[in-house]
Amino acid sequence: MIPALLETQALCRSFGALQVANNVDFRLEAGARHALIGPNGAGKTTFVNLLTGVIAPSSGRVLLDGEDVTRLAQARRVQRGIARTFQINQLFRGLTVLENVCIAVAERMRAGGGMLRPAGRRTHVVDEAARVLETLRLSADAGRRVSELPYGRQRLVEIAIALGLAPRVLLLDEPAAGIPSAESHILLDAIAGLPRDIAVLIIEHDMDLVFRFAQRITVLVSGTLFAEGTPAEIAGNREVREVYLGAARDG
Amino acid sequence: MSALPALQALAARHRLRWWEALPWAAGVACFFLFPNYLAFGTQVLVTILFALSLDLVLGYAGIVTLGHAAFFGAGAYTVGMLAAHWGWTEPLSGLVAAALVAGVVGLLSGWVLLRTHGLTLLMLTLCTMALLEQAANMFSSWTGGFDGMPGLSYRPILGLFEFDVLYFRSQYLYALAVLLLCFAVVRTLAYSPFGRSLTGIRENVLRMHAVGAPVHARQVTAYAVSAALAGVAGAVFVQATGYVNLAVLGLERAAGVLIILILGGHGRLYGAFVGAVVYMVLEHTLSKAYPTAWQLGLGIGLMLVALYARNGLLGLGDALRRRWSAR
Numbered sequence: 133m134i135p136a137l138l139e140t141q142a143l144c145r146s147f148g149a150l151q152v153a154n155n156v157d158f159r160l161e162a163g164a165r166h167a168l169i170g171p172n173g174a175g176k177t178t179f180v181n182l183l184t185g186v187i188a189p190s191s192g193r194v195l196l197d198g199e200d201v202t203r204l205a206q207a208r209r210v211q212r213g214i215a216r217t218f219q220i221n222q223l224f225r226g227l228t229v230l231e232n233v234c235i236a237v238a239e240r241m242r243a244g245g246g247m248l249r250p251a252g253r254r255t256h257v258v259d260e261a262a263r264v265l266e267t268l269r270l271s272a273d274a275g276r277r278v279s280e281l282p283y284g285r286q287r288l289v290e291i292a293i294a295l296g297l298a299p300r301v302l303l304l305d306e307p308a309a310g311i312p313s314a315e316s317h318i319l320l321d322a323i324a325g326l327p328r329d330i331a332v333l334i335i336e337h338d339m340d341l342v343f344r345f346a347q348r349i350t351v352l353v354s355g356t357l358f359a360e361g362t363p364a365e366i367a368g369n370r371e372v373r374e375v376y377l378g379a380a381r382d383g
Numbered sequence: 384m385s386a387l388p389a390l391q392a393l394a395a396r397h398r399l400r401w402w403e404a405l406p407w408a409a410g411v412a413c414f415f416l417f418p419n420y421l422a423f424g425t426q427v428l429v430t431i432l433f434a435l436s437l438d439l440v441l442g443y444a445g446i447v448t449l450g451h452a453a454f455f456g457a458g459a460y461t462v463g464m465l466a467a468h469w470g471w472t473e474p475l476s477g478l479v480a481a482a483l484v485a486g487v488v489g490l491l492s493g494w495v496l497l498r499t500h501g502l503t504l505l506m507l508t509l510c511t512m513a514l515l516e517q518a519a520n521m522f523s524s525w526t527g528g529f530d531g532m533p534g535l536s537y538r539p540i541l542g543l544f545e546f547d548v549l550y551f552r553s554q555y556l557y558a559l560a561v562l563l564l565c566f567a568v569v570r571t572l573a574y575s576p577f578g579r580s581l582t583g584i585r586e587n588v589l590r591m592h593a594v595g596a597p598v599h600a601r602q603v604t605a606y607a608v609s610a611a612l613a614g615v616a617g618a619v620f621v622q623a624t625g626y627v628n629l630a631v632l633g634l635e636r637a638a639g640v641l642i643i644l645i646l647g648g649h650g651r652l653y654g655a656f657v658g659a660v661v662y663m664v665l666e667h668t669l670s671k672a673y674p675t676a677w678q679l680g681l682g683i684g685l686m687l688v689a690l691y692a693r694n695g696l697l698g699l700g701d702a703l704r705r706r707w708s709a710r
């Protein structure tokens with residue numbers, strides 16, 4: 133079998149007696165549009181933290197391009213192309229939108245520690261950041277302070293920072309969380325327009341978004357892989373509907 | 384392209400503005416206007432430099448420390464002991480030695496301390512300073528102990544300008560020149576990608592980790608540079624006054640510089656200037672006018688600033704200007 137772009141093998145993690153990841157074998161293929169769903173407390177965000185190296189697994193392995201990255205620190209994995217966004221905005225609120233992305237781009241280009249030349253004169257960094265804003269249609273807000281933006285736009289900045297890292301794998305942790313429905317189309321468009329060469333794993337509660345976006349869906353329940361398949365397979369899976377989708381899709 | 388104004392703003396941000404000449408013009412003007420106050424003026428300049436060094440860690444990197452006088456003291460004792468024990472009285476190389484010693488102390492203590500944050504970090508910075516203070520007290524054959532080392536004298540600056548014991552003329556200009564040089568360093572750092580990444584760490588450390596930044600290394604670097612600059616401030620203080628004692632390492636100095644920076648406005652380069660001048664001039668005049676109750680006036684003033692001008696006097700100026708232009 134050819135190695136997946138990102139893969140976990142028998143990944144386990146427990147906090148005391150609580151098993152938050154239980155023998156998870158998961159594959160994310162290159163260029164995938166993959167969704168991870170599951171009820172609250174299923175361990176979805178923990179799974180993202182395991183993939184990105186924020187927490188270490190109790191046992192099991194994480195492979196990127198067939199290479200074992202289980203022991204690599206978070207920063208190393210970012211350099212190898214794993215980027216993430218956060219369920220709750222983690223932005224540089226006092227800085228402008230452009231600067232938020234510049235910080236990420238500078239780190240990716242290994243220019244973040246430069247002490248002499250002013251940041252504003254590093255044109256390759258600034259131009260790249262402007263290009264990212266362009267793809268997310270955020271250019272008009274480039275000069276505005278993040279804290280002044282409406283929440284929906286702030287969610288886009290979350291994604292812009294991650295894209296500034298030129299990732300191969302993008303992990304979106306509930307990108308639509310907290311966005312009023314009137315604004316959610318901005319985010320849907322942005323996610324639909326992500327470059328095809330990036331493999332995207334989206335964790336989401338909004339089933340409309342999941343079924344519109346995903347070509348493959350994984351269901352996680354109590355830290356265990358419960359089901360996996362195409363959207364049609366998952367929607368037709370009676371156990372999944374009982375466990376997770378519940379009355380919302382039945383009725 | 385609609386992003387253009389934002390790009391231009393970013394590309395122009397680090398440029399010198401006309402008003403940035405004002406502090407230096409004022410500094411030179413004071414030399415001619417107040418020839419009898421140059422000893423006091425030298426103290427103000429040293430304090431500005433000390434507060435500026437603190438701004439790099441507190442204002443930019445968001446590292447809250449109560450022990451910054453440890454590095455002021457390290458620099459001060461370096462030039463003091465070099466002069467007293469080895470006759471090393473050349474001032475400029477003394478500054479370099481002070482910067483090195485204080486920088487190394489900052490590097491080592493920062494490497495250990497900056498794994499913690501919040502109150503733990505605050506207490507540990509305080510403890511580090513207390514340790515150094517006790518060391519200076521105990522090893523009295525080297526440091527002069529409680530009495531310190533009085534009567535130090537230094538060779539002329541560049542071999543030309545004698546230290547002026549009576550009127551502090553050369554000391555004042557010397558301190559002004561050193562301040563200008565150190566300010567150039569801090570300003571360059573503040574606008575560099577390194578400085579921006581410190582701001583990123585202050586604004587959201589979780590995100591800095593997630594974009595792959597070596598957070599701890601950046602913090603330790605900033606801490607060491609800041610310590611070196613604080614050491615230079617301490618060294619100028621000793622060279623100018625000709626004595627060093629335990630007060631250079633005390634909590635009073637550490638807390639004082641913190642108050643000064645917050646009073647002026649942190650994270651904005653010129654807060655150190657405004658804070659030091661306002662605080663020290665108030666202290667000077669109030670203590671003369673009301674020798675018994677002057678601290679009360681200063682305290683009330685600081686409370687007003689803390690309550691109504693959270694971003695310091697410069698922040699207050701910004702708010703007033705915004706209100707003015709909104710009309």
